[in-house]
Amino acid sequence: MSETPQIDPSIEAAPEVDELTPPDRTLMGPGPSDVHPRVLRAMSTPLVGHLDPAFIEIMDEVQELLRYTFRTDNRWTIPVSGTGSASMEAAIGNLVEPGDTMLVPTNGYFGGRMRSMAERAGGDVVTVDAPWGEPLDPVDVERAFDEHQPDVFGFVHAETSTGVLQPNVPELTDIAHAHDAYVIADSVTSLGGVELRVDDWDIDVAYS
Ligand SMILES: Cc1ncc(COP(=O)(O)O)c(C=O)c1O
Incomplete structure (x- = not known):
């Protein structure tokens, strides 16, 4: 005959905690940030x-x-209910098919994350280089397109790891479209903070 399992009396009752009343802080860091009362x-x-x-x-x-x-x-x-990375994955997972070539930047941490996601989607990843702390130069982007003919081009509008804003976005999208490639823009830390015009700048997919 099996023995009746003994219940640890210390876990029978849920712990008693007070009503949730977080302190009212002014958040000044890059995130989490204050939320409008509305x-x-x-x-x-x-x-x-x-x-x-x-x-x-x-x-x-x-x-x-x-x-x-x-x-x-x-x-x-x-x-998308999820983090910025979830939306990055939604964008890359929907545009990059096995065997596609994706061009990504090397000038910051989040370009590197785009790279890992494109690889996991089965894409061949090629890069356009700029030092950390510098934006991409359209001349280098054009050269990378001529060399690799990528199907998808991803760039980070505001590269949070270095604080660099990518200027010349319409120039980059023109180059990509002249080569029949789709453009993915990471706007996780630019949307609502700096100018971002998805249609005017001809961005195919933007996530934030
Ligand atoms: C430029 C950029 N892309 C993507 C992400 C990823 O967002 P999350 O941390 O919400 O997954 C971040 C987060 O800081 C980011 O700054």
């Missing part, structure tokens, strides 16, 4: 299921606001 209020509203008609209406509004923020008319402007 956003905090929205986050305390009731949940609705993803099949609820109210959810569809809310999603339509969110898409409209995202299109406004990204400066695009693209109907496939969607929120």
Whole structure:
């Protein structure tokens, strides 16, 4: 006969903790950052299921606001529940197929992350170089295109690891499109902070 399992009395009751009351701090670092009270209020509203008609209406509004923020008319402007890396993976996983060539920059940490994701998607990765702390030079991008004929070009608009903003974005997208390549822009730390015009600058996929 098996013995009745003994329950440890110390884990029978859930620990008693007070109501959550975090202190009111002013956050001055690169993240986490302060959230507008209107956003905090929205986050305390009731949940609705993803099949609820109210959810569809809310999603339509969110898409409209995202299109406004990204400066695009693209109907496939969607929120992804996840981190910036999740959206990077969504972009690269959807554009890079096994055997495709992706051109990525070497001038910072997040260009390196693009590289790992493209490799995991089965892509052949080629690079355009610039020293850490410098943006990409369009002349080097053109040269890399002539040499490798990549299918996809990824660049980091604001390379957080060095603080460098990539200027000349329309010049880079012109080069890519003249070579029939798609352009992916990492705008994780540029969206809402500096000018980003997805449609005017002819960016095919932007994530943040
Ligand atoms: C430029 C850039 N790309 C991608 C990421 C990844 O975002 P997350 O840390 O939310 O996954 C970061 C995060 O700091 C970033 O600064």
